[in-house]
Amino acid sequence: MLKLDFHPSGRHFLNVPGPSPVPARILNAISLPPIDHRGPEFGQLGLKVLSDIKQIFKTKQPVIIYSASGTGAWEAALVNTLSPGDQVLMYETGQFAVLWKNLAVRLGFKVEFMGLSGAKEWRYGVDAAKIEARLKADTGHQIKAVCVVHNETATGVISDMAAVRKAIDAAKHPALLMVDTVSGLASAEYRHDDWGIDVSISGSQKGMMLPPGLGFNALSAKAIEASKTAKSAKAFLAWDDIMEANKTGYWPTTPSVNLLYGLHEAIDMLMNEGLDNVFARHQRLASACRAAVAAWGLETQCQDPACYSPVVTAVVTPEGVDADALRKLILERYNLSLGTGLGKVKGRVFRIGHMGDCNALTLLAAISGCEMGMKAFGIKLKGSGVVAAQELLQ
Secondary structure (H helix, E strand, O other): OOOOOOOOOOOOOEEOOOOOOOHHHOOOHOOOOOOOOHHHHHHHHHHHHHHHHHHHOOOHHHOEOOOOOOHHHHHHHHHHOOOOEEEEEEEOHHHHHHHHHHHHHOOOOOEEEOOOOOHHHOOOOOHHHHHHHHHHHHHOOOOOEEEEEOOOOOOOEEOOOOHHHHHHHHOOOOOOEEEOOOOOOOOOOOOOOOOOEEEEEEEEEOOOOOOOOOOEEEOOOHHHHOOOOOOOOOOOHHHHHHHHHHOOOOOOOOOOOHHHHHHHHHHHHHHHHOOHHHHHHHHHHHHHHHHHHHOOEEEEEEOHHHHHHHHHOEEEEEOOOOOHHHHHHHHHOOOEEOOOOOOOHHOOOOEEEEOOOOHHHHHHHHHHHHHHHHHHHOOOOOOOOOHHHHHHHO
């Protein structure tokens, strides 16, 4: 039997950039007994969540809900719209863009991976002008899709999706626009219809405040048309079977009944607060977190103020400081979980998540734990990040 011997007193502070803390109301909902997923009561639940989730994506188009993580939703977006050997243009902003690219390559698509290099690598958002120039050069329209990450949790960078759509339109290119908003949805402003997104990809464990286990594809009419001729192999992920069953509130396979209970509660909580208020809350907390980092005399990984993420701040540790060793000390001493550095920034950054069910005091607790941990680790700080954050939040 697995022995878990790390049981400190008090609550655990989960400040990784997902999974995010799950509110008691949602935990209570998902703890209810399952119901017959072919019965009339479930059909009512299905119709309700399928309709209401559209408000979160700000769309009038269908939203597919999978019993899968965001990775499954990545794959679904590609295989439902593309055929083997199709060329896709993907933009590198951090580790999750890299992982999506690797998945596309394994599925048999021809991937062109562009991004910034040198000192700007992984520190800035998507350069829409580069995408426009590349699409204008593709006079034969070989590129079938442009794939970008809205909020890159590995780097704390958020990108302008409306600008990417304008770039595609300016190039007069028919490529589909696919956007990963796994960590952006329900925490940062997102407009599927207004921004002309063809497939929006998300998951349940970030701004939606649920445990991992649900993946989402929000569609456009153009994406649905593309799916009718796409030849990639798919079965469980096929949109057509799911959309047909969804007409009456059901799924063609067994859905995650209890997570759908939680989804119903999560949407209700978000709409009661008001999405604009949710977005403003996240922006305020992110500003306070960055104020703390500046007071410490440290840098954020994101170097463009226009691209600061409202849901996660990636903090660059001083030269010679192992960020993962620092995280380990903070976890063991203060029961605070921080995000690790991923890919090209592994060991060089730690990440403070401020997404979903969070407020001023939960953020201040995380900042306090970071500050005490860095001092215990021997890092000389310029000033108090706790005080700086307090002053901004008061």
